[in-house]
Amino acid sequence: MAFYECMYIARQELSPTAVEELTKNLQKIITDNGGKVHKTDFWGLKSFAYTINKQKKGHYVLMELDTPPAALLEMERIMRLNEDVVRNLTIKLDELSSEDKEKEAA
């Protein structure tokens, strides 16, 4: 299936545990529809380079996914609806970064 890299910014008011909760819900959509989450890393609270609708900081979360496109579109739709997600960006990758490490390790 296709490899994607999805990063989204969660609102500042959320606590880190709430951000993890939100990430789990999003990833549940992926795993339910036959996708696989390869890597998730939380960049934590970072300040923005410019203010986005009156906010200066946000929780950055980066995910690397290996999913059929349908699951991804569903996740993006949920992210658009969710108000805690300030901004999200999904990019198609030709291969996953960590996969090379596994290949090297293996």
Add this chain to the structure above:
Amino acid sequence: MAFADKKKFSKRSRSCPFSGPDGMTIDWKDTKTLGRFVSERGKIMPARITNVSLKKQRELARAIKRARFMALMPYVAQDDQ
């Protein structure tokens, strides 16, 4: 007629920092390397100054625009913050 000899022969001395086997990779997430190709006002520097090859300059511009969208890099850098 004095301006006939515009800079015709491009400077071959410094090669593109990205192409070539040991070149750096362009990634929209690491703003440190991208920051070197942006002017102090936050504008993308032209390839003729940074000596980046055309193909890599297009990738670089795309990466910078993605970083700007995700607020990792400013659209306009205010220096008097």
